[in-house]
Amino acid sequence: MKIGIVSDSHGSYQAIDSMLAHKEAQGVALWLFAGDIAMDADYLAMVTDKEVIRVAGNNDWPGGHLPDYETADIAGHTILLTHGHLFGVNFGLNNLQQAALAVGADIAVYGHTHVAVQEIIDNVLIVNPGSVARPRDAANGSFMVMDLQPGKSPLVKLIRI
Secondary structure, X not given: OEEEEEOOOOOOHHHHHHHHHOHHHOOOOEEEEOOOOHHHHHHHHHHHXXXXXXXXXXXXXXXXXXXXXXXXXXXOEEEEEEOOHHHOHHHOOHHHXXXXXXXXXXXXXXXXXOOEEEEEEXXXXXXXXXXXXXXXXXXXXXXXXXXXOOOOOOEEEEEEO
């Protein structure tokens, strides 16, 4: 199953549209939205007609209607989705990795830092798609696509738009 991963769009529908126009976004069956800004996840769901699993970011407070984290079982994998700010991701990924293990997840997805990451810590794949609209690690925004198959390691690709 091909899933898309996006974060930190910060109100830029233009960035979301550019992401969706990219050839790698074609065939995505499900989107994971790791926060900042909740309305953007609604827009993504509307224009793609795909399920969007979403969480609140630090800019979605107060009064947000989204949870701080979600778990999802997809194609034989369990994913912990969060924005990351509550796990201190600016200072390291150990808290996030421990939270993933606590819920039985083999994949943790986060945002917040606007910097793309893909690494494995103690059998947990941790990914951050960077920011689709305001990257801090490159000139162009980014998102990820992940191919998930039961019994196989996830295949992750970072895409710059």
